[in-house]
Amino acid sequence: MKYDLLIKGGTLVDPAQGIHEHKDVAFSNGRVATVAANVATADARQVVDAGGRIVAPGLIDLHVHIFYGGSHFGIEPDPTCLARGATTVVDAGSAGADNFPGFRKFIIDVSDTRILAQINISSQGMLTREIGELEIPEYANVSRACEMIEQHRDVILGVKVRLSKNSIVSERSGMSPLHRAREAADAAGLPIMVHPQAAWCDSLDDILAVMGAGDILTHCFHGSACGILDNGTVRSSVRDAVERGVILDVGHGAGSFSWDVVEAALKQGVEPQTISSDLHIYNVNGPVYDLVHVVTKFLHLGLSLDDALAKVTSVPAEIVHMAGDIGTLAQGAWGDAVILELREGEFQLQDTSGQTRVGRQSLAPVTVVKSGAVYRQHDPSIGG
Secondary structure (H helix, E strand, O other): OOEEEEEEOOEEEEOOOOEEEEOEEEEEOOEEEEEEOOOOHHHEEEEEEOOOOEEEEOEEEEEEOOOOOOOOOOOOHHHHOHHHOEEEEEEEOOOOOOOHHHHHHHOHHHOOOEEEEEEEOEOOOOOOOOOOOEOOHHHEOHHHHHHHHHHOOOOEEEEEEEOOEOOOEOOOOOOHHHHHHHHHHHHHOOOEEEEOOOOOOOOHHHHHOOOOOOOEEOOOEOOOOOOOEEOOEEOHHHHHHHHOOOEEEOOOOOOOEOHHHHHHHHHOOOOOOEOOOOEOOOOOOOOOOOHHHHHHHHHHOOOOHHHHHHOOOHHHHHHOOOEOOEOOOOOOOEOOEEEEEEEEEEEEEEOOOOOEEEEEEEEEEEEEEEOOEEEEEOOOOOOO
């Protein structure tokens, strides 16, 4: 047999290659072997029929929390991410310098999901709800973060900082964690990812002032203080930040996605570069469910299928410096794919404040392929 697996009869949507047409995709030795209009079924050990469905590269979620058993936010990555089509994920600061080795040993290295990470500037990471990770200023430890980055450069992409006052950051810590995250990231030659809402500052302007090209502003559509809007208008500092290369990331979460904010931003020409879920224990049963459900919300908002899928495939692949290997089904890429069903009907789509929109389309994962083999086939009605 020439191929281990063949996905046949589907519509391949691969934004990295500019492809949206009927194509078969064959895999061998864990990688994409060929993409062609008609690959013979006799050449493959296993054939998956994708007729009437969409074949996309394995999705990339830039913001999840999967330190299961080590963080109060943590969920198990394989059943919640990989099984639902997100073959590569980035944990956004669940672990800090004190517990990153445990996160690596017990989660990253033993999961089927491909896992990368942002290290939390707080040495304890997102350990507990009772005490914010930046309650004590000394938790924002630059030297410890840098030490851990050097030990795990193959998986650590940057430095995460959460800035919400009181619940996460004490008044005595103030804005110092942001500046310490900047210091650590600069010393390591990496970007920062910032969770901005309700920080100890006057506005988002103060946060964006220390952010540059390659840095990620996650939760970009929340309705709390330190948001991207000023009386309904996108702040000039946001446009300036995007112009200089700051990445706007959705980070839906349990409190960071407002229909009103995202609709206002899109009307003013401001889109997120990446769509991410911020999937964790407090939203996995709604309103997030999975990354595909968040993509569905952007279809409802008017993004084309190709544009929405680019924000969870080719664009994040560039951001994690793995373009050509993931986020595409080009020949030679890692053999990660998801077969999606685009259903028609009426679907309840809820933001994090409880506002509901009725969507006419809904994406659902049907088959997930990881490293050139079928990982999961399931009923597309499961989930959001």
